[in-house]
Amino acid sequence: MNDDTKPEPHGLTRGLTNYGDMDFARYLRLSMARSMGLSGSLLKKPVVGIAATYSEFNNCHRLVPELVAAVKRGVLAAGGLPLEFPTISLGEVFLNPTSLVFRNLMAMDTEEMVRGQPMDAVVLVGGCDKTVPAQLMGAVSANVPAIQVVTGPMMTGRWRGERLGACTDCRRFWAKFRAGEIDAETIEEVEGNLATTAGTCAVMGTASTMASLAEALGMMLPGTAAIPAVHADRIRAAEASGAAAMMLAAKKLRPDQIITEKAVENALRVLLAIGGSTNAIIHLTAIAGRAGIKVDLNRLNELSDTTPVLVDLKPTGPFYMEDLHVAGGIGAVLRELKPLLHLDALTVTGETLGERLAAEPGFVDRAVVRTLEEPLQPEGGLVALFGSLAPRGAILKRAAADPKLFEKEARAVVFTSLEDLAARIDSPDLDVTADDFLVLQNAGPLSPSGMPEAGYLPIPGKLARAGVKDMVRISDARMSGTAYGTIVLHVSPDAASGGPLGLVRDGDRIRLSVRNRRIDLLVEDAELARRRTEMGEPGPARPKRGYARLYKDQVLQADEGCDLDFLRAEPQRD
Ligand code: FES
Ligand code: MG
DSSP, X not given: OOGGGSOOSSGGGSSOOOSSOHHHHHHHHHHHHHTTTOOHHHXXXXXXXXXXXXXXXXXXXXXXXXXXXXXXXXXXXXXXXXXXXXXXXXXXXXXXXXXXXXXXXXXHHHHHHXXXXXXXXXXXXXXXXXXXXXXXXXXXXXXXXXXXXXXXXXXXXXXXXXXXXXXXXXXXXXXXXXXXXXXXXXXXXXXTTSOOSSSBOSSSSHXXXXXXXXXXXXXXXXXXXXXXXXXXXXXXXXXXXXXXXXXXXXXXXOHHHHSOHHHHHHHHHHHHHTTOOTHHHXXXXXXXXXXXXXXXXXXXXXXXXXXXXXBOBTTXXXXXXXXXXXXXXXXXXXXXXXXXXXXXXXXXXXXXXXXXXXXXXXXXXXXXXXXXXXXXXXXXXXXXXXXXXXXEEEEEEGGGSOGGGSXXXXXXXXEOSHHHHHHHTTOTTXXXXXXXXXXXXXXXXXXXXXXXXXXXXXXXXXXXXXXXXXXXXXXXXXXXXXXXXSEEEOOSSOGGGTOGGGGOXXXXXXXXXXXXXXXXXXXXXXXXXXXXXXXXXXXXXXXXXHHHHHHHHHBOOGGGTTOBGGGSOXXXXX
């Protein structure tokens, strides 16, 4: 074969299997590629892989096929060959025991398929809570030029003159139902009106937060995080992302040049300013961990002290993601935060964040996105707590909590597992008052439940009926980004790994001080040692086989992002 007839070592001829005769490997692959019916000239183009996550078990991804088609148009128009491939898809409410357990599996799937298949760049199409972090984790590890597209948020629905959106309103109505304020017929009617379009939850829940952070990290095209799923701009964003992927491939601009320490800090600032989901701390820690960057909870507190809350979306405010989009989107938030951001961070457009912000138009609806001078709250939405109950930290979303409960010492009412919680929370005999702290054990990463969103413990039935709306609740679980309340989460180490949370007993005193960033179990060390001996070795049995076994052996605590230990990068040198 004459050398100048050989295709460049890009596109479909990347990463050929070595049979000892590389020309044969190329010939074999192209022969098979021919069966796809593509023209010979297309087969020589740069390849943009499209990680497609359509699944009928994922309502939030219903319009992924439409987005994939648009990405393909963008790639073709820019002179490339788009090739769609499937990966695992994670529909938040359809996975048992919890979607978080499968996030790392999806990240591995994404990483290996991006690395193992011949592509010059990849467009990641995700949306629901765990899919965007999984895709970004995989992309960082594969380190192939990559760009994120999200499915976008749902539109709100209307019901009896009220505006409803998943899923803060889901919780609001369920609380009314539990309190006996509405009947079974009404709650069924509400159920039919909460999620009425394709797309991700309509509030600043985890999916919206992760979309916002993907844009803040520079991994998504400017202005695209908040476009509603059903808006025509969403399709145009996908097409533009396909074209951008071609540029990324040409420049060989890789995730490790974009997801840097500065970009991660920018994302943390945005997380705090949007009053984002507590889950995002875990996900951002895991994404950064893939790049060898540590997210330190003490640093989170420093940033939180100097980052005001600017965005007034549910679950903390009255607005929805569609409002944020028309109010100016994440660009409006970034422009406001400009003095606090690292403007030299690179983005997928090839521009720095500073260049992006300088070029943007200025309209902002101030009802939805406030100014730095007149913020909604002077400090960030999230805060980390440390103390004898949580030596490696815990998270409180203070933006969604009741400040009246922030400095308080109280009696613990302990539930030892999710099963125990379900069995007793509504019992008329439960010894509990509104002044107590509810404690849930064994719902962390090493528990059999795998850290579900169970940290939003229901108010005990008898108290709910008496009108109690909030109590301090403490657990090693997570909570949905759409939830609210004075809820201390992600207590690390978790009870199942032998953390002090597992040593709490009914009647113990616990002191919470948000001002001092403390959460302490007021029990003598000798007594805790006695309880520890009495309990014996921590942890449930090791699963016999499969992914569950790998997960149990390798999963890290919440403060390390719940990634699998062997998937993290070696930390970068200082
Ligand atoms: Fe997918 Fe809420 S269920 S974003
Ligand atoms: Mg959620």
